[in-house]
Amino acid sequence: xxxxxxxxxxxxxxxxxxxxxxxxxxxxxxxxxxxxxxxxxxxxxxxxxxxxxxxxxxxxxxxxxxxxxxxxxxxxxxxxxxxxxxxxxxxxxxxxxxxxxxxxxxxxxxxxxxxxxxxxxxxxxxxxxxxxxxxxxxxxxxxxxxxxxxxxxxxxxxxxxxxxxxxx
Numbered sequence: 001x002x003x004x005x006x007x008x009x010x011x012x013x014x015x016x017x018x019x020x021x022x023x024x025x026x027x028x029x030x031x032x033x034x035x036x037x038x039x040x041x042x043x044x045x046x047x048x049x050x051x052x053x054x055x056x057x058x059x060x061x062x063x064x065x066x067x068x069x070x071x072x073x074x075x076x077x078x079x080x081x082x083x084x085x086x087x088x089x090x091x092x093x094x095x096x097x098x099x100x101x102x103x104x105x106x107x108x109x110x111x112x113x114x115x116x117x118x119x120x121x122x123x124x125x126x127x128x129x130x131x132x133x134x135x136x137x138x139x140x141x142x143x144x145x146x147x148x149x150x151x152x153x154x155x156x157x158x159x160x161x162x163x164x165x166x167x168x
Contacts (some may be wrong), residue, residue: 028148032141039138042072043145045123049116056153063111065146069139070112071120074100076135078125097121 009017028047032040046068054060074096081089100121103113123129124138 024149024152027152028145031144031148035140035144037137037141037144039133039141042068042120042124042138042141043149045119046142046145047149049119050149050153053115058150058154058157061146061150063114064116065142065150066112067114067116067118068120068142068146071117071122072124072135072138072142074117074121075124075130079130079133079135082130093125 024047025044028043029040031037032043037043046064049064049068050056050061054064074093077096078090078093081092083089100113100117103109104118120142124133124135
C-alpha cells in the first residue's frame with residue numbers, strides 16, 4: 001500500500017513552520033533548565049511521537065501520555081528489580097512486558113498499552129539509561145512535555161480559529 005505524499009509546502013511556509021518548531025524547542029529547553037530536568041530526551045521523544053505519529057491530534061494526547069508513563073514505569077520496574085536482585089530481578093518487568101504485548105495484540109487497555117507504551121518501554125529499558133537514569137525525573141519530564149507541547153498546540157489552534165473568525 002503506497003503512502004500518499006503530503007502536499008508540498010512553499011519555502012515561506014516551511015520557513016515559518018521551522019521557526020515555530022525552533023521557538024517551541026527553545027521554550028521547552030528553558031522550562032527544562034528552570035525545572036532542572038536533565039532527561040529532556042523523554043520530552044522530545046513525546047514531541048516526535050505527537051508530531052509524527054499522532055500528527056498533532058490533541059485527542060490522541062491522553063493515550064500518548066499515559067502510554068509513555070506506563071512504559072517508563074515498566075522500565076523503572078526493570079531497573080529496580082535488577083538493582084535489588086540481579087538478573088532474576090528482571091523477571092517481574094519481563095512478565096509485565098509480555099502481558100502488555102498480549103494486551104496490545106488484543107486491543108485491551110488501549111489508553112495505557114499502546115504504541116507509545118512500547119516505544120517508551122523499549123527506549124527506557126536500554127542498558128545505558130537503566131544504569132544512569134532517575135525515572136522520577138523522566139516521569140516528570142513526560143508530564144511537563146505533555147502539558148507544554150499539547151497546550152501549545154491547543155493554544156495555537158485556538159488563536160488561528162479566532163483569527164479566522166475575525167477575518168470572516
